[in-house]
Amino acid sequence: MEDKFLDLQQQMRHNQEDLKDFLRDLDNWEDTIKEKDVELQTESSTKQQKLPPVRNQVKEKPKRKKKQSKATTNTKEEAANPSAVKQQRIKAYDYRKWDTFDVEKACAEVESGGEENRVSSEYETDSDEERKENTRQQKMMQANMEKEKGNDFFKKGKFDEAVLCYTRGMEADSTNAILPANRAMALLKLKRFEEAESDCSLALSLDCTYVKAVCRRASARLGLGKLSEAKQDFEQVLLLEPSNKLAKTELKKIGKLEKEEEDKQNSAPTNRIYAVDKPPHLRSKKPLKRIHIEEIGTNKEENIDSKSTAMETKDDRQKVPKETAISTDTETPEKRVHSDTSEQSQLDKTKTAPEVVTADVPIITPPPSLPPSPPSSYHLLADWKRLEKYPTQLVQYFKQIDPATYPSLFKQSMDSDVLSKILILLHNHYIPSNEAMFAVISNLTKVKRFDMNVMFMSSEEKKLVKNILEHISKNENINEAVLRDVSKKYGI
Known part of the structure; x- marks a missing residue:
C-alpha cells in the first residue's frame, strides 16, 4: 500500500510540472503575438496603402503644377536681384575672366536644361491622357445610370419618360448599342415605327450581331407595312439565333399576309365581256343555227331519265307522218326556233317526273373523354x-x-x-x-x-x-x- 501511495504522489508531482510547463509556453506565445500585433499597427500607420478607387466614384486627379525650367528660375532671380546678375555677367573687356571661362561646362548646363524641359512636357501630356480617360469613364457611368432609369420607366409603362432617359444616355455614350435598341422598343410601344426603325439600324451599325435590334427593326417594318424587308430581318434573326420562336411565328404570319395579297390581286377581274348594242341594219343577216348542249357531271338518275326521254322522242318522231316532216323542212327560221322551244318544253315536262330523294343521315360521333390537366x-x-x-x-x-x-x-x-x-x-x-x-x-x-x-x-x-x-x-x-x-x- 505504501508503494502505491508513493507512486500516486510522484504522478501528481509530474502532472503539476507538466501543467506549469504548458501554462508557461502559453504565456510566452501570447506575449509574442502581442508584440507582432504592435509591430503591424506601427507599420500600417507609417506606410500608406494604395487601394483602388471605389466603384462608380472616379474622381478627377488634381492638376499638377508645371515644373519650372532653369531659364524661368533665372529670369525670376534676375528680376528679384539684378545686381547679382550683373556681377555674374562677364564684361567684354575683362580678358582675364574670359581666359578662365569654361566653355564645355556652360554647354553641358544648357543641354541639361533642355532635357529637363523635355521631361516636363512629356509629364504634362501623360496627365492630359489620364484626364481624358477619366471623363470617358464618367460618361459611360452616366449612360449606364440613364439606361437603368429608362428600364424602370419601361417596366412601369411610362414609355415617354423611358425615351427621354435613353436619349440622355445616348448623348453621354454614343458607342453603346443597347441604348438605341432600348429606345426603339419604347418607340414601338408608342407606335412610332419610323423612329424605331432608324434607332435599330443605328444599333446595328454599332453592333451587327445584336439579335434584339434586328428583331425590333423587323417588327417596326412590319408595322409600317414593309413585308419584304421585315421578312429579310426575321430570316437574319434565324441565321444568328436558329432557336428564336418569335421569328418563326412572325415569318408564318408574313407568309399568310403575302398569300392574302396575292389572292386579292388574282381575284380582281381583269377581262370583262360587255354587251354591245347594235342597230338592226348593222346586225348579221345569216340564219341562226341550233347548237346541241350536253350536260357533263350530272347524277346517274338524271342520265337514265334523259336516255329514256330521248328514246321516247325518237319513237314519237318515227310515228309522225311524212307530210308533217316535209312541212317542217320548209318552215322559216323563226318558226323553226319556235318549234324547238316547244319541243324543249315537252322534254322538261317529261323530266319532271316524281323521283325518290334519299337524304344522307348524319352519323353522330360521341365526344372524346376529358383528358387530365396538361404537364407541358x-x-x-x-x-x-x-x-x-x-x-x-x-x-x-x-x-x-x-x-x-x-x-x-x-x-x-x-x-x-x-x-x-x-x-x-x-x-x-x-x-x-x-x-x-x-x-x-x-x-x-x-x-x-x-x-x-x-x-x-x-x-x-x-x-x-x-x-x-x-x-x-x-x-x-x-x-x-x-x-x-x-x-x-x-x-x-
Whole structure:
C-alpha cells in the first residue's frame, strides 16, 4: 500500500510540472503575438496603402503644377536681384575672366536644361491622357445610370419618360448599342415605327450581331407595312439565333399576309365581256343555227331519265307522218326556233317526273373523354386541337388548369396564336356564364415573353381584352389600381 501511495504522489508531482510547463509556453506565445500585433499597427500607420478607387466614384486627379525650367528660375532671380546678375555677367573687356571661362561646362548646363524641359512636357501630356480617360469613364457611368432609369420607366409603362432617359444616355455614350435598341422598343410601344426603325439600324451599325435590334427593326417594318424587308430581318434573326420562336411565328404570319395579297390581286377581274348594242341594219343577216348542249357531271338518275326521254322522242318522231316532216323542212327560221322551244318544253315536262330523294343521315360521333390537366405546353396544344370541336368539354378542360401554373406550363413557348385562342375562349364562354376570369388574365402576364406577344396583338384581340376587363371590373371585387396595372400590361 505504501508503494502505491508513493507512486500516486510522484504522478501528481509530474502532472503539476507538466501543467506549469504548458501554462508557461502559453504565456510566452501570447506575449509574442502581442508584440507582432504592435509591430503591424506601427507599420500600417507609417506606410500608406494604395487601394483602388471605389466603384462608380472616379474622381478627377488634381492638376499638377508645371515644373519650372532653369531659364524661368533665372529670369525670376534676375528680376528679384539684378545686381547679382550683373556681377555674374562677364564684361567684354575683362580678358582675364574670359581666359578662365569654361566653355564645355556652360554647354553641358544648357543641354541639361533642355532635357529637363523635355521631361516636363512629356509629364504634362501623360496627365492630359489620364484626364481624358477619366471623363470617358464618367460618361459611360452616366449612360449606364440613364439606361437603368429608362428600364424602370419601361417596366412601369411610362414609355415617354423611358425615351427621354435613353436619349440622355445616348448623348453621354454614343458607342453603346443597347441604348438605341432600348429606345426603339419604347418607340414601338408608342407606335412610332419610323423612329424605331432608324434607332435599330443605328444599333446595328454599332453592333451587327445584336439579335434584339434586328428583331425590333423587323417588327417596326412590319408595322409600317414593309413585308419584304421585315421578312429579310426575321430570316437574319434565324441565321444568328436558329432557336428564336418569335421569328418563326412572325415569318408564318408574313407568309399568310403575302398569300392574302396575292389572292386579292388574282381575284380582281381583269377581262370583262360587255354587251354591245347594235342597230338592226348593222346586225348579221345569216340564219341562226341550233347548237346541241350536253350536260357533263350530272347524277346517274338524271342520265337514265334523259336516255329514256330521248328514246321516247325518237319513237314519237318515227310515228309522225311524212307530210308533217316535209312541212317542217320548209318552215322559216323563226318558226323553226319556235318549234324547238316547244319541243324543249315537252322534254322538261317529261323530266319532271316524281323521283325518290334519299337524304344522307348524319352519323353522330360521341365526344372524346376529358383528358387530365396538361404537364407541358405541348400536351396543352395537342388536347386543344382534339377538343376544339367540342366547346363545352374544352371549357371544362381549361378550368382544370391552375392559373398559378401558367409560367411553369408555358415557360417560353406561348405564342400569340395560343394567347388569342385563350382570349376568345374567355370572351365567348366565361362572360355568358359570369365566371371569374381575373386569375387567368393576371397570371398570363407572368409568362415569359408576354410583352412581345402583346406587341403583336391585333385590334380585334385588344377589343376582346377590353371587354373582359370591363366585365371583371363590374362583376368581380378587384382593386382598381391592380386592374389598371394589368390593363397596362395588355397595352390598354
